[in-house]
Amino acid sequence: MPSRTTTLTRLAAEIAPRMVELRRDVHRHPELGWAELRTTRVVAETLREWGLDPEVRPGGTGLTVDIGQGDRAVGFRADLDALPILEEASPAYQSTVPGVMHACGHDVHLAIATGIAWCLTQLDDLPGRVRLIFQPAEESIPGGATMMRAEGVHHGLSSITAFHIDPALAPGRLGVRKGGITGASDRLVVRLSGPGGHTSRPHQTVNLIHVAARVVIDLPEIVRQRIDPRQTVLVVFGRVAGGSAENVIPTHVELGGTVRMLDLELWHSMPKLIEGIVTDLVTPFGAGCEVEYLPGSPPVVNDPEIVRIMSEAARDCLGADRVVATHQSLGSEDFAWYLEDVPGAMLRLGGALPDRRVDLHSAAFDIDESAVEAGILVGAESLLRLLEQHA
Numbered sequence: 079m080p081s082r083t084t085t086l087t088r089l090a091a092e093i094a095p096r097m098v099e100l101r102r103d104v105h106r107h108p109e110l111g112w113a114e115l116r117t118t119r120v121v122a123e124t125l126r127e128w129g130l131d132p133e134v135r136p137g138g139t140g141l142t143v144d145i146g147q148g149d150r151a152v153g154f155r156a157d158l159d160a161l162p163i164l165e166e167a168s169p170a171y172q173s174t175v176p177g178v179m180h181a182c183g184h185d186v187h188l189a190i191a192t193g194i195a196w197c198l199t200q201l202d203d204l205p206g207r208v209r210l211i212f213q214p215a216e217e218s219i220p221g222g223a224t225m226m227r228a229e230g231v232h233h234g235l236s237s238i239t240a241f242h243i244d245p246a247l248a249p250g251r252l253g254v255r256k257g258g259i260t261g262a263s264d265r266l267v268v269r270l271s272g273p274g275g276h277t278s279r280p281h282q283t284v285n286l287i288h289v290a291a292r293v294v295i296d297l298p299e300i301v302r303q304r305i306d307p308r309q310t311v312l313v314v315f316g317r318v319a320g321g322s323a324e325n326v327i328p329t330h331v332e333l334g335g336t337v338r339m340l341d342l343e344l345w346h347s348m349p350k351l352i353e354g355i356v357t358d359l360v361t362p363f364g365a366g367c368e369v370e371y372l373p374g375s376p377p378v379v380n381d382p383e384i385v386r387i388m389s390e391a392a393r394d395c396l397g398a399d400r401v402v403a404t405h406q407s408l409g410s411e412d413f414a415w416y417l418e419d420v421p422g423a424m425l426r427l428g429g430a431l432p433d434r435r436v437d438l439h440s441a442a443f444d445i446d447e448s449a450v451e452a453g454i455l456v457g458a459e460s461l462l463r464l465l466e467q468h469a
Contacts, residue, residue, distance in 0.1 A: 082201075083394050086458050089197040094451035100124065101189035101450060102171035108160030108178045108185075111215030111222065114139045117158045117188070121212055124192055128199050135229070139214040140222060142231050145198045150206030152464045153231075153238040153420070154457060155223075155413055156191035157184040157216035166441035181443040183243030186429065188212060190241060190453035197458045206465040209235060219265055219374045221412030227419070236468040237384050238422035239460060240413050241453050243429045244404075245436050249446040252392045252456060253404030253426030256382040260424070262345040263374045263410030264337045266313070268293055268356055270320075271366040274329035283327055289365045290318060290331045293356060300355050301337075305344065312338040312408055313352075338408040342376055349373065375412040381421040387467055388425055391459040396452060409438070427453050 100120070109117050115138045125132045125143050132143040140158065144151070165172055165179035173179040191210050198208055211231050215222035232238060247253050270293075272284030280288075298313040305311055313335065320331030337352060339345055349371040360367045392401045404426050413424050429445035436442050 082462065083459060085201070086197055086455055087395065089200050090193065090451050090455035090458070093193045093196045094454060097189040097193040097450050097454065098447045100192060101185045101447065104185040104188065105171045105180050106174050108173050108175055108180050109158075110162060110178060111159040111218040112139055114158040114214045118212065118214075121188060121192055125195055128196055130195060130199065135214070135226075140226065141212045143195060143210050144207050145195060145210070146204035146207040148206045149234075150236065150465055150468055151209055151234050152206070152461050152468070153209045153211055153235040154191055154194060154461060155211045155213055155238060155240040155416065156187040157213050157222070158188055159184060159215050159217050159222070161217055161439060163439070163441050167444050169444055179441070179443070181439050181441065182217070183429070183438070183445060184216065186243045186445055186449060186453070187241060189450050190457055193450065193454035194457045194461070197454060204465070205462065206468070208461050208465070216412050219372050221375060221415070223375070223412035223415040227415050232416050232420050235420050237381070237464050238416050238420045239384065239388065239457070239464070240422070240424045241427040241457065242411065242424055243445055243449060244426035245430055245438060245443065245445055247402075247404070247426055247428035248430050249428050249448045250396055250452050251400050251402055251428035252389070252396065253402055253428070254385055254389050255404050255406065256380055256385045258340060258377045258379050258406045259404070260378040260411045260414070261338050261340045261406070261408040262342070262376050263408070264348065265372040265374060266335050266337050266352060267370040267372075268333040269368040269370070270331045270333070270360060272327075272329060272364065275327045277325045277327055280327060284364045286320060286328055286331045286365060289360050289363045290320065290333055292363075293333060293359055294318070296359055297352075297355060300359070301351065304351060304355070309344055310340050310408070311344070311348070338410065340377060340406060340408070342379075345373075345376055375410050375414045376418075378411050378414040378424050379417060380423040384421060384423040384464065385425070387463050388423060388456070388460040391463050392456045395455050395459050
């Protein structure tokens with residue numbers, strides 16, 4: 079009798095071509111956070127075709143589905159939303175929605191989760207239940223994980239896992255890390271105000287363009303001076319808006335950016351620190367300011383035992399040399415919110431293109447689609463081993 083891993087290897091290879099087509103279909107029709115109506119419907123229809131009974135969230139974005147029976151249950155999270163980016167890559171499955179594309183691999187994640195569902199339906203006597211969570215709005219703040227967590231989709235799970243596609247890691251490899259694997263990311267908006275005036279008489283008004291420049295340049299450095307030098311904080315502005323003419327000092331300037339860090343305790347104290355520094359920076363110039371600090375997600379901290387089990391599954395499925403250590407990133411993931419209540423782990427799944435290097439959130443983003451089959455195989459085997467571990 080063939081081993082379960084051998085059986086899953088065959089099943090993953092069998093379903094992977096269809097899941098690649100599912101990924102391409104979703105890639106052609108991307109939807110932003112909280113608007114993933116078509117995406118949810120396509121996934122739900124596929125699952126129903128296999129005799130499953132997915133539960134779609136109120137409003138039609140996101141769903142869950144249980145496979146198997148019993149009190150023991152483990153979970154796997156996949157995300158659904160795209161990004162407001164105009165795609166510059168030109169694959170045959172290029173986005174048909176102007177200014178929206180899957181630039182973070184969520185189309186890959188949902189294809190893997192759907193493929194896992196099919197593989198599990200082909201097995202007899204599962205050692206418990208697997209809950210697949212298809213989550214909306216991972217890129218939003220607050221993210222979809224906070225909503226689904228409040229709805230209790232993780233209740234009863236003994237563990238929860240996820241993959242994130244890594245365009246820098248070779249296909250067929252799995253990047254693993256115990257402890258922190260992502261950072262926290264918050265959004266910052268600074269609104270500056272003043273009386274405005276003529277650029278020939280800046281001394282008679284408040285030069286908000288100059289004040290804004292000081293905030294952009296000085297804030298990151300002052301933050302670094304206020305924290306332990308062994309800690310990492312990255313303050314970067316991505317948006318500056320203000321002014322309507324070259325010879326007019328504006329009455330309003332707005333700055334938008336992100337604040338990223340690795341330490342959970344520092345994450346809790348950062349809003350007050352940022353607000354105080356910005357106020358101290360602009361007050362001497364006579365500018366008014368409003369600081370809007372929107373906390374995002376805490377760091378994803380992987381459970382060591384779950385990482386061990388998933389790593390062993392990947393070695394058996396892909397080969398011992400295919401499991402490699404990975405770094406802690408300042409990128410964020412709202413998967414972290416589930417880990418506030420349930421032990422779990424997120425691992426990086428290799429999907430590097432053979433001919434070029436692209437980054438997440440890039441307009442040229444794409445992946446080697448062999449990652450879909452590898453993700454289905456390792457994901458299914460890991461979930462079954464976690465069920466057995468918690469027996």
